[in-house]
Amino acid sequence: MPELPEVEVIRQGLAPRLVGRRFLAVHKGEKKLRRESSLLRLQRLVVGRRLTALKRRGKYLLFQLEGGATLVIHLGMTGRLLLWRATLVPLADGQVEDSGHKGCEPSPPFSLRAVEMAAAADDVELHKFLFPHVHLRFQVEGDFWLLYQDVRRFGQVLACAPGEVPEALGRMGREPFSRRVKPEWLLEMGRRRKCPLKNFLLDGRTITGIGNIYASEIMFAAQLSPTLPVSRLTLRDWQRIIMATRRILRLAIRRGGTTVNDYLNCEGKAGLFQFELMVYGRAGEPCKKCGALIERLVQAGRSTFYCPWCQKNQAIND
DNA sequence: CACCCCACCTGCGTGC
DNA sequence: TGCACGCAGGTGGGGT
Numbered sequence: 001m002p003e004l005p006e007v008e009v010i011r012q013g014l015a016p017r018l019v020g021r022r023f024l025a026v027h028k029g030e031k032k033l034r035r036e037s038s039l040l041r042l043q044r045l046v047v048g049r050r051l052t053a054l055k056r057r058g059k060y061l062l063f064q065l066e067g068g069a070t071l072v073i074h075l076g077m078t079g080r081l082l083l084w085r086a087t088l089v090p091l092a093d094g095q096v097e098d099s100g101h102k103g104c105e106p107s108p109p110f111s112l113r114a115v116e117m118a119a120a121a122d123d124v125e126l127h128k129f130l131f132p133h134v135h136l137r138f139q140v141e142g143d144f145w146l147l148y149q150d151v152r153r154f155g156q157v158l159a160c161a162p163g164e165v166p167e168a169l170g171r172m173g174r175e176p177f178s179r180r181v182k183p184e185w186l187l188e189m190g191r192r193r194k195c196p197l198k199n200f201l202l203d204g205r206t207i208t209g210i211g212n213i214y215a216s217e218i219m220f221a222a223q224l225s226p227t228l229p230v231s232r233l234t235l236r237d238w239q240r241i242i243m244a245t246r247r248i249l250r251l252a253i254r255r256g257g258t259t260v261n262d263y264l265n266c267e268g269k270a271g272l273f274q275f276e277l278m279v280y281g282r283a284g285e286p287c288k289k290c291g292a293l294i295e296r297l298v299q300a301g302r303s304t305f306y307c308p309w310c311q312k313n314q315a316i317n318d
Numbered sequence: 319c320a321c322c323c324c325a326c327c328t329g330c331g332t333g334c
Numbered sequence: 335t336g337c338a339c340g341c342a343g344g345t346g347g348g349g350t
Contacts (some may be wrong), residue, residue: 002343002344003343003344006343031327034326034327034344034345034346035345035346059343059344059345074344074345075343075344076326076327076343076344076345077327077342077343077344077345078328078329078342078343079344133328150327151327151329152326152327152328152342152344153326153327153328154326154327154344154345156345168345168346192319193320193321194320194321195320195321199321202344204344204345211343211344212343212344213343214343260342260343261329261330261342261343262329262342262343263343300321300322300323301323301324302342302344303341303342
């Protein structure tokens with residue numbers, strides 16, 4: 001689900017509300033995530049600690065805790081981090097009075113009062129009913145609950161001891177906004193590879209954070225064909241890719257991310273960038289620039305969307 | 319090492 | 335209406 005912009009939007013939403021606060025408790029459901037720490041480990045390393053900073057690396061969120069431990073969360077395809085504050089006051093007609101921060105809505109028709117009671121009484125069954133697919137609940141100082149919800153359970157929640165870093169973070173490429181991402185460097189990285197541009201952008205070992213939606217959008221913005229072998233890209237092509245990447249990701253963050261199917265921010269709200277997508281998910285529809293029909297192809301097992309006219313430089317090379 | 323394919327899951331839309 | 339199938343934002347392990 002979430003790519004760099006969505007993860008960043010969640011980080012920006014959570015940070016001001018959680019940094020400085022202490023984790024008071026953690027509860028775990030019985031279904032396992034792709035990778036997760038044991039309840040015991042989470043309790044030992046996270047519970048009782050104050051959050052000193054909330055950082056992002058690629059699509060990973062890093063909850064840095066006092067004492068040096070880190071809670072690492074990856075949302076996989078359908079992961080959500082929802083912040084819910086237990087101080088909402090339900091009104092007589094079922095509406096909810098906004099007490100500053102609204103938090104995520106429980107599934108209707110249950111009232112927030114019921115949720116509050118479920119949390120207060122630690123009623124697991126009721127909570128499961130109100131928030132399906134919530135696999136972890138962190139209680140935070142100040143009546144906050146941080147819920148980890150994940151329908152497909154491809155996500156990761158790892159408690160790391162001080163100095164410990166998940167292997168995946170070590171293998172990760174550079175941040176798209178890093179000054180170390182330069183055309184010369186990408187030219188060098190691309191020269192050794194034979195894969196098409198799309199696969200290169202998706203493979204986070206060079207530049208991290210670009211997923212399937214933004215890869216297509218970036219290649220459209222840079223006017224480059226997804227099938228171009230990276231070894232053939234010029235310095236100018238790489239420059240265009242860098243500019244396009246930063247422009248698209250920055251705009252997507254400003255729009256609160258892309259909600260194609262079920263992405264929601266920490267308040268349970270959808271993003272808006274889906275209305276500005278130029279190619280992703282638009283196979284058969286006219287290109288917003290030239291009117292040619294957007295095409296879909298499969299690369300590395302994933303859909304790629306592109307405009308055969310605006311991005312036809314592949315044909316020249318063939 | 320580079321690359322491909324699949325596995326990991328659930329849910330939803332489509333077409334028969 | 336029911337069922338089978340394809341497809342969905344990501345990673346990572348195994349094979350070639």
